[in-house]
Amino acid sequence: MTKLSVNINKIATLRNSRGGDVPNVVEFAKDVQRFGAEGVTIHPRPDERHIRYQDARDLKSQVYTEYNIEGNPIDSFVKLVLEVKPTQVTLVPDAIDAITSNAGWDTVKHKSFLIDVIKEFKNNGIRTSIFVDPVLSQIEGAKETGTDRIELYTETFAHQYGLGNKEAVRPYIDSSALANSLGLGINAGHDLSLDNIQFFKENIPDLLEVSIGHALISESLYLGVENVIQMYLNKLK
Template identity: 60%
Template sequence: MTKLSVNINKIATLRNARGHNRPDLLQAARDCERFGAQGITVHPRPDERHIRYQDARDLKSIVTTEFNIEGNPTPDFLALVREVRPEQVTLVPDAPDAITSNAGWDTIRHQEYLQGVVQELKGLGCRVSIFLDPDLDMMRAAATTGTDRIELYTEDYARQYPQDPAAAIQSYRAAAELAQELGLGLNAGHDLDLDNLAYLHQNLPGLAEVSIGHALICDALYLGLENTIQLYRRQLK
């Protein structure tokens, strides 16, 4: 079964717009789990424009499914992870001023660095996933870092899907097959929604988890959070 981890960054964005605690991020996380989410994802950035570092600390004590913290492994981020020790850490090479994640790691260029980070995080008891484009050479290099999983960056798939689903999925299917050969667990995320998620799921062997935030929260404005989470779960059956 492919698990659905709900990224709650956008709920934090709405809260921060007024500077109070409405909506209540912790209650939203509890509700997401109650409505069927199989994990909670957050991506704190240095400017804390949505998820704050304190949010990650607070969430650790209330998330009962799986807690996934994404981010660039800067000294501050690594210090947070050492304190919180989530079930999964997803390493994403985003610049501090990036609006959203926009590329996977160059695991050849950053091989030695990633090996050290992965070793430390696994020593803390965290599962480690590395954010990657569907590039087979980068996947082979990722495997030598010791990472447990990779997360395929699916923006290109989502962009191409409306015009030609078969072409859109081709490189991702090849990546999924190689992940199995390399013994890597497989996650996916970015721009996945109710239109393109089922096709991705049907065509990626071994897909363990998807992390979805922006589209899911947008859909919830019209459909309600509980109904939306259930609709996303149905795409993964």
């Protein structure tokens, strides 16, 4: 079964809006695991507007499932990941002022840089993943960096699926087939939701992990966190 990793950034955003420690991100991470999630994802940014670097440290001893830290591998991020040593690091080419992730890596243009960063993480026993668009040349480029996995950027699929265009999954099918043939593990994330996750999973049979935050937290406002996690798990079977 595809693993569900819950991105808890939105919980940190809510906490930070009042300047206190409610809701507590560590307790929330413990709860989502207790409710059945098979991983916890965080995406600390340099301005710490949601997840803080200290959160990454505090979560280390409490995440007993998959611990995935996403981010742009600037020096401070690399140092944090090497200190915390999560299960997986997902490299995302975010601009410092990006509201959310909006593109995958150009794995051809940034090949040398990615090779060096990935080697350092893997030498420290951390599984690596690269955020990529569903473009075959970028999948091939990812293979040459030495990464263990790719994470398919699914915003385009989600948007088009919402418009009724189910053919939007085709580039993801082709990209996952190529990745599988190259020995790359396949993750996916961005704008996946209860509305589209089952269709996506059915078309990407080798999908190892999905990272879902914004939709899952939003859906939980109406349906409850434990209930929503179980709904996702059922759709991912």
